[in-house]
Every structure is written in structure tokens, then in C-alpha cells.
Amino acid sequence: MAVSFELIKQCSKTGARAGKLYTPHGVFETPIFMPVGTQATVKAMTPDELKAMGAGIILSNTYHLFLRPGHELVAEAGGLHGFMHWDRGILTDSGGFQVFSLGSLRKISEEGVAFRSHIDGSKQFLSPEKATEVQMALGADIIMAFDECVPYPAEYDYARQSTERTTRWAERCKRAHARKDQALFGIIQGGMYKELRTASVRDLVSLDFPGYAIGGLSVGEPKPLMYEMLEHTVPQLPARKPRYLMGVGTPDCLVEGVMYGIDMFDCVFPTRVARNGTAMTASGRLVVKNAEFARDFRPLDMDCDCYTCRNFSRAYIRHLLKSEEILGLRLTTIHNLHFLLRFMGKMRQAIMEDRFPAFRQEFWDKYQGH
Amino acid sequence: MAVSFELIKQCSKTGARAGKLYTPHGVFETPIFMPVGTQATVKAMTPDELKAMGAGIILSNTYHLFLRPGHELVAEAGGLHGFMHWDRGILTDSGGFQVFSLGSLRKISEEGVAFRSHIDGSKQFLSPEKATEVQMALGADIIMAFDECVPYPAEYDYARQSTERTTRWAERCKRAHARKDQALFGIIQGGMYKELRTASVRDLVSLDFPGYAIGGLSVGEPKPLMYEMLEHTVPQLPARKPRYLMGVGTPDCLVEGVMYGIDMFDCVFPTRVARNGTAMTASGRLVVKNAEFARDFRPLDMDCDCYTCRNFSRAYIRHLLKSEEILGLRLTTIHNLHFLLRFMGKMRQAIMEDRFPAFRQEFWDKYQGH
Numbered sequence: 100m101a102v103s104f105e106l107i108k109q110c111s112k113t114g115a116r117a118g119k120l121y122t123p124h125g126v127f128e129t130p131i132f133m134p135v136g137t138q139a140t141v142k143a144m145t146p147d148e149l150k151a152m153g154a155g156i157i158l159s160n161t162y163h164l165f166l167r168p169g170h171e172l173v174a175e176a177g178g179l180h181g182f183m184h185w186d187r188g189i190l191t192d193s194g195g196f197q198v199f200s201l202g203s204l205r206k207i208s209e210e211g212v213a214f215r216s217h218i219d220g221s222k223q224f225l226s227p228e229k230a231t232e233v234q235m236a237l238g239a240d241i242i243m244a245f246d247e248c249v250p251y252p253a254e255y256d257y258a259r260q261s262t263e264r265t266t267r268w269a270e271r272c273k274r275a276h277a278r279k280d281q282a283l284f285g286i287i288q289g290g291m292y293k294e295l296r297t298a299s300v301r302d303l304v305s306l307d308f309p310g311y312a313i314g315g316l317s318v319g320e321p322k323p324l325m326y327e328m329l330e331h332t333v334p335q336l337p338a339r340k341p342r343y344l345m346g347v348g349t350p351d352c353l354v355e356g357v358m359y360g361i362d363m364f365d366c367v368f369p370t371r372v373a374r375n376g377t378a379m380t381a382s383g384r385l386v387v388k389n390a391e392f393a394r395d396f397r398p399l400d401m402d403c404d405c406y407t408c409r410n411f412s413r414a415y416i417r418h419l420l421k422s423e424e425i426l427g428l429r430l431t432t433i434h435n436l437h438f439l440l441r442f443m444g445k446m447r448q449a450i451m452e453d454r455f456p457a458f459r460q461e462f463w464d465k466y467q468g469h
Numbered sequence: 470m471a472v473s474f475e476l477i478k479q480c481s482k483t484g485a486r487a488g489k490l491y492t493p494h495g496v497f498e499t500p501i502f503m504p505v506g507t508q509a510t511v512k513a514m515t516p517d518e519l520k521a522m523g524a525g526i527i528l529s530n531t532y533h534l535f536l537r538p539g540h541e542l543v544a545e546a547g548g549l550h551g552f553m554h555w556d557r558g559i560l561t562d563s564g565g566f567q568v569f570s571l572g573s574l575r576k577i578s579e580e581g582v583a584f585r586s587h588i589d590g591s592k593q594f595l596s597p598e599k600a601t602e603v604q605m606a607l608g609a610d611i612i613m614a615f616d617e618c619v620p621y622p623a624e625y626d627y628a629r630q631s632t633e634r635t636t637r638w639a640e641r642c643k644r645a646h647a648r649k650d651q652a653l654f655g656i657i658q659g660g661m662y663k664e665l666r667t668a669s670v671r672d673l674v675s676l677d678f679p680g681y682a683i684g685g686l687s688v689g690e691p692k693p694l695m696y697e698m699l700e701h702t703v704p705q706l707p708a709r710k711p712r713y714l715m716g717v718g719t720p721d722c723l724v725e726g727v728m729y730g731i732d733m734f735d736c737v738f739p740t741r742v743a744r745n746g747t748a749m750t751a752s753g754r755l756v757v758k759n760a761e762f763a764r765d766f767r768p769l770d771m772d773c774d775c776y777t778c779r780n781f782s783r784a785y786i787r788h789l790l791k792s793e794e795i796l797g798l799r800l801t802t803i804h805n806l807h808f809l810l811r812f813m814g815k816m817r818q819a820i821m822e823d824r825f826p827a828f829r830q831e832f833w834d835k836y837q838g839h
Contacts, residue, residue: 139788143795146780168763168788176766176784184780393538396546410516410554414546418509418538425513425795 102282114360122240127155129362156188162197170236178238189239227271249290258290284310312343329359373431383467405437472652484730492610497525499732526558532567540606548608559609597641619660628660682713699729743801753837775807
């Protein structure tokens, strides 16, 4: 099997668990955060910088790579790993989320989604078969079924029909998938309706995917509602398979996601806010562009040992950001990713030592928002 | 003495020479190219990347740092070295070139130059004394006298008056300079008039600076005219002191500058064209954004061992640049600086082995423009 999951430790009081994810490009400890490299690059980072901070799997986007530079070109380059010079894990999403986000520029049918490229306006079409073909060419270790992310809010009938179609599409993806060295994950949908989530789990689990993502959360709903959906959905998933919560990457949601039994996460949050000049710390965000840091010669985060915090001050980073210098957002990106990867490592350690509930309590006692 | 120069080898047939520049932050082999870090950062690079490619001295800009973040703040941070975390050599220019480039926004008097900030329009004033005070606060190893760069073309009378004022200003800079751990270089002006160049050399050499820059070249004049000025001016400078040709950094001009006896160069060229997607190679430029490189999986330069060329293809770098990804211009910047530093190293080697004229001939045989 291309990808397998070993459950190492189950928290005795919550759903939290520690595991190992085996892939053709390495074995990675879970729970894991996957930095996002939308266009075959984690924005502003080299592969070596990602390795230095301990990144294991990164995520890249089928939609973007399909349009530019094209999956055939990436395949010629030896797949995404060769193209971008990254020899650790890669997960590609299916492009579903991006094409559905195009709004009026796309049209859904049972067959697939017709849309216009955001780059040149050209007519394009993605179907379960096409999205799978593209992802086979890209050659990631883990690829995702082509789904519709049910928007929030959504009427019950729409959510039901969409979720049922996602299941039919998942089946078509599975039939189209023909690379033994990569794993195809199914994506649970169902909107904010528990019975639809239950049906989605039931149907997709019957298709026996090697891993399951939970999609359609963190799409604008209140956080308590997301947590309610996780509490309802995650325990229904097979314990011996990896669980991936898509699009989640703020510290609070990571802690809660882990508590409910999620193993994998991805989000543009840490890299995006870094480029806007915000540093993540254990006690909340630090907007380093603010005037109060002009003469502050301390590191971004007193509790951090990343390249940025070992060598550069808030005052210098603020100067770089105010001067629109690339090094500024490189340094904040390094810090935020390092912070988040270390944060995941600490959660894993707490699970291994069966003290995750105390870790979570401590986190919430200190946390002031992000 | 803060900075001294040791002449190691003189070419037997041309003015080319190899030397060593001793500074409080290391000893650097000449001829040397100094990457430009205008706003206390060489654009897109970390200090460690610069070190890895063997950079010795970098240049930073008094005008920009005076306006933002301000020299007092930099001094508080431990000077430029501490502020930007760079423990090798730094040279700051005097700000003269930048304020004179402001055109209608500045007004020259014998006292100095009144101008408006390009950032917020605020009224500012730089004089020889102020520029020296600012540079003392910044704390570079080598600082420059406040001069007027005679524009091209310039009438004889203007060039003469301007050059004479630059001499008077150089004297004022020298009187104002009071840091024994940094060296103040004088700047030869004189426009394209040989007798004014001769007078400028005579006057500045009588002030006994520890090094001399040649300013007012590479300002739009035809290259043969620049070479004529170098041929005329450089031999008049004291052999035992370092000679710095300001604003020059294309391979052809570097070869010719070295031939006439220049030891130090700086230019934004390699980093600026890198950000525009142009890679420098021994046989000329490679515009990697061009469509012909879309499926070219070779490195930028077959003859290069830089981080970029060891790990990434033209096709990938083109994709990054087309997608406006920061990694694209990071990779081209690394390559161009590495290329140019290695190019300087090869010239030095040729001088040491007394085969510089053959090196130069080979260069011109291959060179196709940049």
C-alpha cells in the first residue's frame, strides 16, 4: 500500500491520538500540519528551509498546477517532487475547492465542473476522472477525491444533493485512480447537518479509502458549530486510517481538531498572515508592523528558536516590512511555520505522555486570539 | 588604521591587480564585487545566503537609512552590523548620489542639499557634516565623502564648479569624521573632462584619504568614454590605496575596470535583473521567463555550482516567475550574485597567475552582452 497509518497512542480521556504516516517519501509523525505550497512552492520558502524547520508533508493545488504550468509539464519534470526539488511527502487537493470558489465563473453538472481560468479566461473542465488523471501526473503521495465543498450556509436539500454527488464522484475517482504508489483519500461532506455527515461517512467508508478528509468545515461557520460537527463525525471514521481536517491551521482549531481525533491539517493561515506582517506566538499574534515595535530589539517570540528569532529583532523585521523588503516576509514566514510545526510536536508529545487534556487547558489559559 | 590595503600582485601587462582589504569585520580579497543592500538588506537574501556564496563586503545606502528607519535607531541596534545581523564588511555611500537623483525635489547650496523625502514628502537636509554624522551612526567599515555626482552630459563650467565643491565637501567630511574604527573614502569627480579628473585626483589625494572612489561614471555615457576616463584617471591614484569604481557591475565593465586597476565595485545590476527574471551567464544573459525555457529542465547555467543551479531547473524557475512566486526571484538572485562573485574570483586567480590579459581575451571571445 502506498500510504499507511500506524496508530501509536490514544489519549485516555479525549479523541486525541498520535500516529505515524508511512509514505513513499518518508514516515511522518502525526498529528501533522502540512504547509501549503499552492503553486508548487510554499510561498517565499526553499525546500531546504522547510526541511530545516522539520516540515514533513506539504500540500499543493491541482487547480493551480493544472492551469499553470500544466500537469503534463510537471510529469515530464519527474512529477511534483522532481519539479520543485522536494523529496518528502506531498499531498495534492483535487481542485474541487478552488473551482467551486470561482462562483459565477463555473457551472456544475453531474459530469463535472466547467469553469474559466482565473489566469487567462480560457474554458476548462474538471471531472472526477480528469482531476484524478491530473493528480496521477503530478504524482503526490496522497491525492484527494474530486468533491464539492458544501458552502455555508446551505439549505438542507442542496447540502444533501451535493453530498450525494460527492459520494458518486468519489466512486468515479476511485475507478479512475491507477497509481499504486499514491493513496487516494475520500472527502466527507454533509454541510452542517449531522445526518448528512453520518451518511457521507457511511458511504465513503464503504468505498474503503486508505484515508479520509473532512471537508466543508472552516468555511465561515461559527467555531462551536465546527467543533460540534467534528465531535459528531470523527468518531464514526475507522480508527486505523488517517483523518485529515482540510483548511484548518489556527492554534485554537488545531488543538480542538486534535482533541477530536484529527491526524492531519493544512492551512494558508500561517504563511498568509506572515506576509501581512503578523507573527504567531503561544500567547497570540504579534503585529510586528505596529509602531510599538519600532525600537524593540527582542526577537519576535521570546520562546522560539527558529532562524528568525535566533538572529533578527522585531525592530529590524518591522523596518523590512515597512520598506516592502522580501526578507521581511521571508523571516515572518519562517517563524510562523516553525512555530506551528513545533506546536504540533508539543501536542504529539503531550499525547504520547497521556497529558493532552492538561496541555489543552494550559493552551486555552494563555491564548489571546490569533 | 580602520581599513588598510595590501597590494599582493600587479599584472605585468595591464593595470590589473590583486590585493587584500583589511577591515574591522574581516579581510577581503580584491578585486571585489560588493552586493547592494540599499535598505539594510540585499534584496531577497539572508545574511547566511550571502555568506554561503562568499560575499565579503556589502553596500548600504545612507539616504534610505537616514529616512527609514533613521540612523539613531540603527545605532541603538548596534549599528548596521547588529541591526541586519551581518558580521562581514559594510560600506555605506554618502547619500549624495540619491539626493542628486531626486531632480526637482532637491536644492543644492554650498552648505548642502535640501530635499524632500521620497517616502513622505517631508523636508530634509544633508550636508557633508550631516552625511558623515549619519554614516558614523550607521557604523559601516568604509564610509564615503558627501559628493555631487556630475551628471552626463554636463557643460564644462558646471562640471568644474561641481567638482570643486565636491572637493571642499570632502574636506568638511574629513573634519567631521571622528570614528577611528571606520575609514572615510574620498570620491573623484570631474565628469568626462580629463583635466577636471586630474584636478580632482590631485586635490583629494592631497587630503590623504585611506581609499578613493571614482564617481560620476556609468551614468549614461557610452562605455568607451567611461573606459577612456578610467585609463586617464586610475594611474594617477596612489598604488597602495584601494580604488573603488561606483555603480559598475556588468561583466564587461568589471573586466575592463579590473584591467585599468580598480579593486572594488558595486552595482544593483545583478540583483535587479534577477528580480526581472534574467540570469547572468558567462556567455551573456538568459531571460528565463521566455517561452523557450518552459520545458527546459537544465539548470540556469550549465557551468554553475550555486544552490539554484544544483537543485532547480529553468522550467521550474520560469514557472515560479510567471506565477509571481517569491522563490523565483530568490533563486535568480542567488544565481546572479554567485555568478558575479565567482567571476571576480576567477579574475583574481588570473591576476595571481599573471594571465589576466588571456582571461580578458577569452571573456570577450565568449561574451554576447548582458
